[in-house]
Amino acid sequence: MVSSGLTSANTVGCAQLTSVITEASQMFAESTKKDLSLEKISLKAFQGMLVGLKPKVRKFVEESARLCQPSAIHICDGSDREMRHHLNIMQQAGMIEPLPKYNNCWLARTDPGDVARVESKTFMVTKDRRETIPLPKDGAKGLLGNWMSPDDLTKAIQIKISSCMTGRTMYVVPYSMGPVGSPLSKIGVEVTDSPYVVASMRTMTRMGESVLDALGDGDFVKCLHSVGCPLPLKKNLVNNWPCDPERTIVTHVPETKEIISFGSGYGGNSLLGKKCFALRIGSTIAKKEGWLAEHMLILGITNPKGVKKYIAAAFPSACGKTNLAMMTPSLPGYKVECVGDDIAWMKFDEDGILRAINPENGFFGVAPGTSTHTNPVAMKTVLSNTIFTNVAKTSDGGVFWEGLEKEIPNNVTITSWLGETDWSKESGKPAAHPNSRFCTPAGQCPIIDPAWEDPKGVPISAILFGGRRPEGVPLIYEAFNWRHGVMVGAAMRSEATAAAEHKGKVIMHDPFAMRPFFGYNFGHYLQHWLSMEHRTDKPLPQIFHVNWFRKDEKGRFIWPGFGDNVRVLDWILQRVDGNDAGEESAVGILPRPSSLKMDGLENQNIDLDELFRLPKDFWQQEVRDIEKYFTEQVGDDLPNEIAEELKKLDKRIEKL
Ligand code: GTP
C-alpha cells in the first residue's frame, strides 16, 4: 500500500500513499493471467475519445477499466442528446418509467434494500486513525465517523471491485463542483456502471466536455463507483435496480483524493460529487487551504426596505434545508432567493469577507412533506426534467407522496413506491418511501438567486444551526460571539430521520449537521472553525440556533414553520443590522417581546411563552449530555475554548 522509499519533505518521514486504484489495478493484473488489454473494450465504445483524454484522466480511466473489466467505455459529453440516450437506456432496462403528466419527468424505483445513505459502511482512510476520528474514551463506541487503514481498504475492496463491471458499460463522468472555472470550484471524474448515476450527476453537477477542457491535465478527485452487479447476474434484480446491499462500502482517501463506492446506486452513496466529494474530501481540502466545506443551504433575503443579505444554515439531513432555501415568505414585502439547498463552500475573499458558493447544480430533495402549501417553489421546480425516486405514482401519470393528499384528483388510483397498486392510506404503510427524493436542475427553480453562479460567491451575514428538537430548545437564539457559536454548532442534536439507516426517532448528536460527513477529526474541525476569528479583521457572520420542531404535550408542532420561518429570518436581519431586538438569556440572545413580527398569526393561538421557555431541568440534562458526548467522543481533541464555553453555559443555567 505504501510506496517504497519515497518520502516527501512535508510528510516528516512518512511515506506517501500511492493511488488505491493504481495499486488495485496492478494487483489485479498480476493476479490474473487474463488479457487485460483495453483494445477489445474501447473498440466497442469511444476509442477516439479515450485517446483524446489528457494523460492523468486517461490513466485513471484505463486503470479503472483494467480493474473493473467493463464491456464498453462511454466518456460523457454532458449534452442533451446524451441525457436522452441515458434515459432511453434506463427505460429499456425497466429502471425508470415516464411520468406523462409532466414534461420529461421520470420515476425510478430502487431495490427496497437500497434507499438511503449507509453511514455504517462509510469509511475515511488515513494512515493515522487520529487524523480521521478522535479517540473515544471510557470504552465508548466512536460515533464520529468510521476509520480504515490503507491496508484494510485494499483488502476490503480488491475482491469486490475486480471485474465488478463485467458485461456493463463504464461511464466516465467529468464534473465540476461549483461553476466551471470559478476559483472556488473543484473538479472530479467519476467512473460508474450506473446510467442512473450518470443522469443524476448531469443534473446535480456541471458535467461533460467543458469540464475536461477546464481541467486540462490538472489534478482531480478520482471517483470509482459500481453497483456491484457484474453480468451475468448471480441473482435476480428487484425493480431492475442493480445493487449489492450486503456488500456495500463507501470509502474515501483524502491523501490521494480518491473515492471508491461499491454496492449502492442511491443518493449520497453513489452521486459521489455530493457528500463524498463536496463534504468529506472537501472538508479535508478546506482544512488545508483555510476555508469551510459545510452541510448548509444558502439563501438571499431582501427585506421590505430593499436590503438584501445572504444566510447559510446547517440542519441535519431531512431537517428543513431545502424548504428554508426555497421559502415563500408569509410576511409581505420579503423576498427569499435560493443559492443552494444542501452544501456551501465558504472562503474569505481578499477583503476578509466570508463568501459562499453552492458547489451543486441541482436539488436532490426529500419528496414527502413537499406540497404547494409547504414548498410551492419546489413543486414548480420539479414539473420538468426531474427524476423522482421511490415516490408513489398516480393513474393519471403523476407522482404522489405523503403530504400531497389534497393535491391529487379524486378519481385517480395510487401505486405505492413498492409497486402496490390501489394503495390506500388504510394499508397503514406509506405510499412513498420516507427518503424518496426528486433530482431536479437548480437553474429551473423560479426563485434561483441571480448570483447563484457568481464565481466569487455571495457574502454571508449570518450562519444558522438547527435541528429537530421536540422539547426545551427555543425557536431562535443568537450566540453571544463566534466562540460561543462554534460551541452551539458542536452541541447540535436532532431527531434521527430517514435520510440514513437509523431507526426510530431518537435524539442524536449531530454537530454542525456534519456528523456523517466529517472528512477528518472533529476536534481538529472545531479548531479550524475557531481559527476563523483570526483569519479576518472584518466582522464574522453572526451565529444563531433555530428550532422549527418544538412540540406540545400532544405531539403537535407549536410553530407553523415553512413560510412563517421568515419571521425568524426577519429577527435575524434585525440583529445583523445591529438593532437592539435581543435580550440575554442563559442559552444566548433571545428576541425581545414584540421584536418577532407576529402580524397575521393572531388567529393561530401561537404560544410564544412555550416557544421560548427554557426549562431548567431540561437544560441541565442537556449540558450533562453534551459534556458526556464531548468527553467520550472528542476527548483530548476537544479544544479548551469549547469546554470553557460549555462550562459558562452550565453556570448561566444554574441561575435559571
Ligand atoms: P436533506 O436533503 O436530507 O439534507 O434534507 P433537508 O434538510 O433539505 O430537509 P427538507 O427541507 O427536505 O425537509 C425535510 C422534511 O422536513 C420535509 O418533510 C419537510 O416538509 C419538513 N419540514 C421542512 N421545514 C419544516 C418546517 O419549518 N416545519 C415543519 N413542521 N416541517 C418542516
Ligand code: SPV
Ligand atoms: C442528506 O442525507 O443529507 C442528503 C441526501 O442530502 S444524500 O445525498 O443521500 O446524502
Ligand code: MN
Ligand atoms: Mn443533505
